[in-house]
Amino acid sequence: MPDRIRLLLVDDQILNRGLLRSGLERERDLEIVAELNRSDDVVGAAKRHRANVALVDAAGPGNDSITVTTKLRTSMPECRVVMLTTYGRPVHLRRGLDAGAKGFALKGSPAPQLADAVRRVHLGLRVVDANLAAENLRYAETPLNEGETDTLRAAREGGSVALMAKKLEVSERVVRTRLWSAIGKTGARTRFDAVHIAEQNGWLLD
Numbered sequence: 280m281p282d283r284i285r286l287l288l289v290d291d292q293i294l295n296r297g298l299l300r301s302g303l304e305r306e307r308d309l310e311i312v313a314e315l316n317r318s319d320d321v322v323g324a325a326k327r328h329r330a331n332v333a334l335v336d337a338a339g340p341g342n343d344s345i346t347v348t349t350k351l352r353t354s355m356p357e358c359r360v361v362m363l364t365t366y367g368r369p370v371h372l373r374r375g376l377d378a379g380a381k382g383f384a385l386k387g388s389p390a391p392q393l394a395d396a397v398r399r400v401h402l403g404l405r406v407v408d409a410n411l412a413a414e415n416l417r418y419a420e421t422p423l424n425e426g427e428t429d430t431l432r433a434a435r436e437g438g439s440v441a442l443m444a445k446k447l448e449v450s451e452r453v454v455r456t457r458l459w460s461a462i463g464k465t466g467a468r469t470r471f472d473a474v475h476i477a478e479q480n481g482w483l484l485d
Contacts, residue, residue, distance in 0.1 A: 302390025352379030
């Protein structure tokens with residue numbers, strides 16, 4: 280029997296880790312070598328236990344999962360990352376893949392499906408849950424133009440239209456026009472809703 284794939288589980292919720300462990304340990308070719316409830320020591324643990332794949336909670340406490348993924352990619356590229364998420368926000372998917380994650384899966388995925396993703400990632404393939412991929416394709420292109428994007432970034436920091444106009448070096452009329460346009464394009468009711476929707480979809484990333 281070939282060497283088993285060595286897994287590192289990173290999730291702050293002990294119940295979730297237990298479910299992951301019980302499901303994946305049924306697969307004869309997978310081995311859970313370590314579990315962490317924080318992402319601070321992922322790189323160190325991966326090295327100590329010679330992990331092949333790290334299953335990382337995308338929203339867990341400790342170091343940002345994007346930072347952890349980047350560190351693993353640069354200091355231990357042989358340990359590939361699969362990010363686990365409870366929601367399918369496109370911004371998390373794109374940022375995670377850009378950081379070097381090789382897989383993205385929804386928490387609660389059936390164990391055989393997750394195990395198959397682990398095997399594929401271990402082989403060097405990129406695996407993204409079909410539902411997450413569909414959402415990413417849906418929102419891949421921003422509907423906002425450059426002016427509207429800049430204006431929503433300014434609105435994100437709060438302040439009056441006059442302050443936003445001063446910061447952007449445009450007239451208050453231009454700011455209001457851009458805000459109304461952005462509200463319409465995002466399907467929002469207010470400028471604050473528009474900022475929230477745009478942030479969720481990754482349209483305000485610098």
